[in-house]
Amino acid sequence: MNKEQLFKIAYDSILECNEDKALQVIRDAQANNLNLIELLSMGFSAGIRELGDLFGRGEIFLPELIYSTEVMKIATAAIEANIGVSDIPKKGKMVIGTVAGDVHDIGKGIVCSLVKSNGIEVIDLGREVPALTFVEKAEEYAADFIGSSALLTTTMTEQKKIEDILRKEGLRNKYKTLVGGAPVTKRWAEKIGADAYCEDASDTVHMILGWVAKK
Ligand code: B12
Incomplete structure (x- = not known):
């Protein structure tokens, strides 16, 4: 899988509020030696920003935003756990x-x-x-x-x-x-x-x- 495909899956996982998909794409990104911080900003964060726009336009409601926020937090925590920040x-x-x-x-x-x-x-x-x-x-x-x-x-x-x-x-x-x-x-x-x-x-x-x- 190339970078753009992985970004898209991460983005979709937030819009679909799909925790399993979010965690799987992190594993796939690692297997493909993709920088996880890049996945966070180009994939997951892009998804949450899109949700914000949908929310702003009244196309989704607060509960949907809250559920996707949880997936975003799980993805952020999983990435942080994988980048080994304590050794630096x-x-x-x-x-x-x-x-x-x-x-x-x-x-x-x-x-x-x-x-x-x-x-x-x-x-x-x-x-x-x-x-x-x-x-x-x-x-x-x-x-x-x-x-x-x-x-x-x-x-x-x-x-x-x-x-x-x-x-x-x-x-x-x-x-x-x-x-x-x-x-x-x-x-x-x-x-x-x-x-x-x-x-x-x-x-x-x-x-x-x-x-x-x-x-
Ligand atoms: C997710 C979200 C929520 C979630 C928050 C969950 C959580 N745990 O964070 C929930 C559903 C709880 C929520 C609630 C509310 N929300 Co809200 N929310 C959002 C949303 C969609 C996304 C925010 C986000 O996470 N963005 C993604 C991150 C990655 O971007 P970011 O936060 O900007 O951070 C980046 C930079 O800004 C910067 N940065 C951020 N912090 C810092 C700090 C430092 C020191 C530095 C240097 C840089 C930096 O770096 C970050 C990473 O790149 C925004 C829409 C938007 N466009 O921002 C609305 C938005 C912020 N919410 C809004 C509103 C109105 C509310 C509510 C009042 C709704 C309500 N009616 O109850 C409540 C507020 C509750 C409260 N008292 O805080 C409005 C604010 C309008 C305004 N002008 O004030 C927005 C803009 C939506 C909208 N279009 O109407 N929200």
Whole structure:
């Protein structure tokens, strides 16, 4: 099977909400020496984005979205388990979470997987994380980077709260902050004073590795 066929099967497994198909295509991709991160972004993620568009147009309903989200999470976990992230020497530490009031954590999960697989230790705070917790955990774990994910226009403002707390506590220059999520933009990052906006997981890795190289 070629790459494009495998991407298509992964994409279909999300649209069809088919866990067995998702896990089988991961095994097939391994057998074909396909980069699993590529399968995640070109296959599975493309499927979840298409579902989002269908949901936005009212062509599918919330329960279907929830079931497919579960398949997406199972696929992400299976890929992470297969890329052997624990063996890689660590170059820095990042705390990351989805902001308060927001349960969307698929994209954050993908960012975590790819960042980990590039030698950065990741402390995943989960979802619906209060702004203060990002800062407290960064202090507790002596992190270098703070990443926040927001998928709703109503929760993006939580990312500004993180910046405000850092400034108020005199900690702003201690960390590099990254913001992401579908409604987030470079302009928003500049407006709130975050160090970087990253469009996707590989953009995030390039940004962080760039900072690590300059250290
Ligand atoms: C899956 C999904 C859900 C799932 C979430 C399950 C989960 N565990 O994540 C469920 C069904 C639970 C859900 C619920 C809701 N959802 Co929803 N959901 C989506 C959907 C379809 C896909 C999101 C996704 O996973 N995308 C795939 C990932 C891979 O992409 P991503 O998240 O953008 O992440 C990438 C980048 O953004 C970046 N990134 C992400 N995070 C970070 C963090 C950092 C630090 C960095 C650097 C980069 C980065 O890298 C990622 C990987 O490449 C989107 C549609 C869309 N177009 O986004 C709607 C969407 C976000 N949801 C929406 C809505 C309205 C809701 C609900 C309010 C629906 C309702 N009526 O109840 C609730 C909200 C509940 C809440 N309080 O949070 C709207 C938001 C509208 C808006 N403008 O605010 C959207 C846009 C759908 C729509 N078209 O209307 N949702």
